[in-house]
Amino acid sequence: MAKEFALKDQDHESSLIARRVHISAFIIFLLIIMIISRIFYLTVLQHDHYSTLSQSNRVKITPIPPIRGLIYSRDGVILAENKPTFSLGVVPEQIDDLDETIEQLQEIVSIEESDIERFKKAVKKKRRFENIPLRLNLNKEEVALFAVNRHRFPGVDVVAGLNRYYPLGEKLVHTIGYVARIDDDVKRLDESNYSGTTHIGKLGIEKSYESLLHGDVGHQQVEVNAQGRVIRVLDRTAPKPGENIHLTIDLSLQQIAIxxxxxxxxxxxxxxxxxxxxLTFVSSPGYDPNKFVNGIDSKSYNLLLASKDKPLINRVxxxxxxxxxxxxxxxxxxxxxxxxxxxxxxxxxxxxxxxxxxxxxxxxxxxxxxxxxxxxxxxxxxxxxxxxxxxxxxxxxxxxxxxxxxxxxxxxxxxxxxxxxxxxxxxxxxxxxxxxxxxxxxxxxxxxxxxxxxxxxxxxxxxxxxxxxxxxxxxxxxVSSTSNSITNEVNALPNxxxxxxxxxxxxxxxxxxxxxxxxxxxxxxxxxxxxxxxxxxxxxxxxxxxxxxxxxxxxxxxxxxxxxxxxxxxxxxxxxxxxxxxxxxxxxxxxxxxxxxxxxxxxxxxxxxxxxxxxxxxx
Amino acid sequence: MEEQSLGQRLHIDFPLFFGILVLCIVGLVVIYSAGGQDMNLVYRQAVKLLIALVGMVIVAQLPPAEIARWSFGLYLFGIVLLILVIFYGDVGKGAQRWLDLKIFRFQPSELMKLSVPMMVAFYLADKSLPPRFTRVLAACVLITIPVLLIAKQPDLGTALLVATAGFSVLFIAGISWRLLTIMGGLGAACAPILWYLMHDYQKRRVLTFLNPENDPLGAGYHTIQSKIAIGSGGFYGKGWLNGTQSHLEFLPERSTDFIFAVFCEEFGMLGVLFLLCIYLFIISRGLYIAINAQDTFGQLLASGLTLTFFVYIFVNMGMVTGQLPVVGVPLPLVSHGGTSMVTLMIGFGIIMAIHTHRRFLSF
Missing domain, CATH: 3.40.710.10 (DD-peptidase/beta-lactamase superfamily)
Structure with a gap:
């Protein structure tokens, strides 16, 4: 190498480069001044303005989903109710390695491949600080097991919720239908009203009376400290629960027909x-709507689809x-x-x-x-x-x-x-x-x-x-009438x-x-x-x-x-x-x-x- | 032969090493706060830091002549990898940037951040400076090929940095002002073509940069929230761990690209001045080494790498303070993340090698 350099005028080159380096240093200096003035503008001149904005950022608005209306038969028997359930919720942002966390969680509660798949889909869709359910319907034992190990899993929590349940199962599935997780329905929804809602009517009465059953979302305005903990609730608009729906179905007659x-x-x-x-609405055979509420597994679903008796068809x-x-x-x-x-x-x-x-x-x-x-x-x-x-x-x-x-x-x-x-x-x-x-x-x-x-x-x-x-x-x-779930005021629908x-x-x-x-x-x-x-x-x-x-x-x-x-x-x-x-x-x-x-x-x-x-x- | 100092023998430049260490510590402190006081995040970053530091020290052992000899091969290797990425690359966050090497995933564009300035320096140092017009043109081609390949991934931020690295070497090499002006003009003329080639999200970012209030919850959200963070910090800052913007999750990417906003919110203008002092110290040291390098290759490479380091800082701060569009450029040595850190450290390793392998002839 040394030989090559000998051919060149090293001194001249060095001074050229040094000159250019000095020019660069000057440009850098100017740009740094620019950054400093910008920071000065933001932190000193505009400080009050941004402080105010920052203060208002400490107020969080969280949706409170309404409780879905119940469905009764003509003779007053409950046909669709909300059962308390526990699910495992995860806030992705608080977790560094999701896969590792899931793996560790699997040692405590069973998490199926399908759960993980659905969870990962949801993670992509939702914002990183939202709580996303990983495993639904934990039983009491699992809840207790997790509670003991909770300290190992920051960002993972048991979330209590209500789950739609149809006590009569297949007897009225073709009439009432069922709710299931919101997926591609989002397009037809009023998004803000459904901001806290996880399920939506997909079939039957649950679908056609969705707007009445769902109710109106409530909001909670809370002030939080730097750690995000709620200091106080500033304002709360209670959700308006969905209307209860009274069917014309006479359950005793339905039973006799079945x-x-x-x-x-x-x-x-x-x-x-x-x-x-x-009074009677029988399509036989039926199927269990409860399987659909939190997503039916594809094996069971294919079984229903392939059945020669075609249970999924509403024959009526x-x-x-x-x-x-x-x-x-x-x-x-x-x-x-x-x-x-x-x-x-x-x-x-x-x-x-x-x-x-x-x-x-x-x-x-x-x-x-x-x-x-x-x-x-x-x-x-x-x-x-x-x-x-x-x-x-x-x-x-x-x-x-x-x-x-x-x-x-x-x-x-x-x-x-x-x-x-x-x-x-x-x-x-x-x-x-x-x-x-x-x-x-x-x-x-x-x-x-x-x-x-x-x-x-x-x-x-x-x-x-x-x-x-x-x-x-x-x-x-x-449906013969609806009733307000708070005041019990009945609103008869005209025939x-x-x-x-x-x-x-x-x-x-x-x-x-x-x-x-x-x-x-x-x-x-x-x-x-x-x-x-x-x-x-x-x-x-x-x-x-x-x-x-x-x-x-x-x-x-x-x-x-x-x-x-x-x-x-x-x-x-x-x-x-x-x-x-x-x-x-x-x-x-x-x-x-x-x-x-x-x-x-x-x-x-x-x-x-x-x-x-x-x-x-x-x- | 002069008596060698400890630094010469270990091939470590202590002032540079010291500056880097201070920056890294600042980084860990801010990451702890930005990551929601998650010690795990800090540990993992510290491990990456250590690996990068070891890499730096190893590279510093190589004689600059050795590094120069590798330039062309490394450059070619990088181009091949970039082409492979187009066909076999893993897709992450909508861009094809990664090459899965089974053991670890590798981003060939990171390699280019080093090998492009190396290649240009190697090429230009071969003949006397300032370079003739044809050689400038050839150097431009050497820079443009990898830049286009990276921009296609699409990774505009990295493409920008690679281009900067190459062109800063060209600038230091003494390219004439007239040529510089012409190239600048050409670049401006190419902007509409670039706009045409850009992806929708990139266009949106540029538009948002021009008017962030247009889309406060969408693309403008980043900029607005980071300005609030910086502005509300004031001169003295809200204090460590007390930044509401970052902790209440209004600030996106707060331990990576937007970590500067967290820093500003918690340490205020005073902190920024301190941080800039460290950066300036490192840059001055880099430029000092460049001027005092023994051969042209070393001079060109050291100054090119140092200037690129500054461009990192400037682009990141410009983006966080809302003066530049949002491109994914981390705050060097402070932001959380391994890949860019390793590249930067190796870059400093090269600078140290240039400095510590000097031989002094006694007359």
Missing amino acids: DALENRRGAIVAMDPRNGDV IQGKYPPGSTVKPFMGLIGLENGVRVNSDESWCPGWFSLKGHEHRYRDWKKQGHGHTDLHKAIMQSCDVYFYTLAYELGIDRIYEGMSRFGFGQITGIDIGGEKKALMPSREWKRKAIGQAWYPGETLILGIGQGYALATPLQLAKATATLANKGHIIRPRL QSESKITLSNSVYWDDVITSMKDVVHGIGGTAWRSGLNAEYNFAGKTGTAQVIGIAQDKEYKKEEIAEEFQDHALFIAFAPVEAPRIAIAIIVENGGGGSKTAAPIARKMFDHFMNNRDLISKG
């Missing part, structure tokens, strides 16, 4: 035709079933109103029906036929041929118009979300959905509720209530009357209702067994909906068909006939005949309801 269904797949809805109160509002013969009373009314038939007009039923010029035989369920059949007999004995001819003469357009007025293919407007429209087909629908013209044969099977027609159990119940009301349409509802179907002759209502009464009380009625020895009169209509088509020359043989392809059993009914107070729709999936499986359930429910009428009217 028992009568005997764990089969199906749905049962009962409503009061006078005000729309839904989302199950789409062919309504089968339960449409017959409505078809009859449409026929009378449109002047296609009068009550006494008879059809000849040889056990089958064919369109002119066609060979295809549309069969009656009774192979030998019903013989001469008028409307009364056609409904009572559920004659298919009568309704084939009636439907053929009415035509698709008038059927579509009439059935739509009864709410088929329409949202019922019940006060929980997720409702399906199901389907009442029309020419236009077929052109759009399938791209084909309407065939007359399709009109025929529509007359007995088969083919494209699909209805939800709630639609059937609402239509039945409309029939019982003689045209007065009322929107079904699950929602929608409109009225007015017939040209109101006698038509009586014609059809009388026929329905004889389905259960008449000689030869399809559900006569269910009407035996009843102390009151009720009216009903059975239905048996085919799940698979039976070939022309084959006969339906129950034994030969796998359970999941057997017919659905349906029954609609209301009681008492003279002044209806309850209307029911029952569907038992793959339950076989409506008269055999579904009608007896209705009878059990009516018996209970009519015998406890005092209790009901009080509720």
Whole structure:
């Protein structure tokens, strides 16, 4: 190296560099002066201003989350409550090595991989000085164990809280739904009102009445010292607890319906035709909502998803079933109103029906036929041929118009979300959905509720209530009133009357209702067994909906068909006939005949309801 | 040959060593307060400090000629690592800066803070100074390549420091004022292009710097809260452990990039003057060593490293006091954190090596 330098003028270079170093030193000096003047400006000239700001920084505002409203049944049983729980909360900022701390904590309380995963997600989202739950639902033993070791974990604390609990579990999950941790719902929330809230309604009543149940957040203004400890509370705005909600569900009737269904797949809805109160809302099978409150593990969730019984589907509002013969009373009314038939007009039923010029035989369920059949007999004995001819003469357009007025293919407007429209087909629908013209044969099977027609159990119940009301349409509802959890002041919600179907002759209502009464009380009625020895009169209509088509020359043989392809059993009914107070729709999936499986359930429910009428009217 | 002093034999420059030690102690004291009186944090910082000090002493043992010989290889190695980071780097805090070497994670851009000034000094010292125009241009290319690679990660703060390190060597080497003015003009002209290349968060920081009150809870929060901390400290400060701004968690990044605000709040203007005195002492010593270095390489490198050290201080204080945009530059030797500390200490090790390996010929 030395040789290379020898070639250069070392002295000249040194003095050049020294000059530049001196210039740098001067620049540094100037810049330091600049920093000092800035500090002087801030600390001396602006001191008062920043002192004031600093003082106001010592006031912290912390949210106080409101207590969620409770949910009661009509008979006053608590259906959703808040249970005290303890969780392990961590303030990330006070911890140097989160992983190490978690590892050490695992020696004391069990912390699952999924807990850690959720915790780490939350850490990223929240501010570093916020308390973030690591493990939820500590049991008493774990709380005690941690308390002993607490000194080892600065920044970790047991946080007491309230946890939503559904004591009846799966019995009402499809009605009440559940709350779960807030995640991507944040977008639809008023963020400041939810600043202290961890859970939000995700389904059912919990979701649709979220704003009432949640309440309003409270705030606490506290003055703190340099260590962040609260010196005094300056101001406190108490949170406004959520409203309590009173359901229209009659728990005793619900229980009878659940028992009568005997764990089969199906749905049962009962409503009061006078005000729309839904008394029973059963979708079977259910599942345990409590698992969802703090996040269900993916294994259990996949099990629910994969289950052949599809427990996650709310059959009452989302199950789409062919309504089968339960449409017959409505078809009859449409026929009378449109002047296609009068009550006494008879059809000849040889056990089958064919369109002119066609060979295809549309069969009656009774192979030998019903013989001469008028409307009364056609409904009572559920004659298919009568309704084939009636439907053929009415035509698709008038059927579509009439059935739509009864709410088929329409949202019922019940006060929980997720409702399906199901389907009442029309020419236009077929052109759009399938791209084909309407065939007359399709009109025929529509007359007995088969083919494209699909209805939800709630639609059937609402239509039945409309029939019982003689045209007065009322929107079904699950909540009758709310009450203030402090003052207990009750706020009754008005029932929602929608409109009225007015017939040209109101006698038509009586014609059809009388026929329905004889389905259960008449000689030869399809559900006569269910009407035996009843102390009151009720009216009903059975239905048996085919799940698979039976070939022309084959006969339906129950034994030969796998359970999941057997017919659905349906029954609609209301009681008492003279002044209806309850209307029911029952569907038992793959339950076989409506008269055999579904009608007896209705009878059990009516018996209970009519015998406890005092209790009901009080509720 | 002159009789060697103790410092010469151990290759430690005691004045520099003393200044660094005082700074480190100040750092530990402030970290204790800023970290919420967490002794663990202080211990861990002390361990890092010790490692860095050992590194400094080891580097100081190397003869400057040896260091000069390594310059090119180290520079090349650094460039390769920077390219590797782009493909294989770990992502941390939204930027790809880290290379996972299994045993420890390594930030190649830190290496560049040293190897860029080394490379430029090595290159320029080869021919006589002041450098000719073509050589200045070549030196600019040597600086720009790593700077662009680092800026792409994106790590604007480090890119800025690496560029400063390189250009300060160029400045000391006697690049003509005319050229300097032209380069400054070019730099200003490039600013819009840089703006175009910047990430949204970087743009936001610059905009926020121009008007912090615009977004008091978002991007402007840092600056506003640190100004409150400094201003409320007053001339004498609120006293150690009594800074409300920092302890009540209004101040973000308070044991790392914004530690100066904590210092100001608790020790006031008086403390700042004291701190600046130590810094000035270290810088003067560095520049003194630079002027008295025996060869051009040593002169250029020592002054380049010292100037970079000052730029650290200036950028950090400027950012905390709201005079510069928020870029992630720690307060040297005071902020909590290991990586930048090790780089700085090695830098001082090189300066010490330059000073303590001088040979005096007796005439």
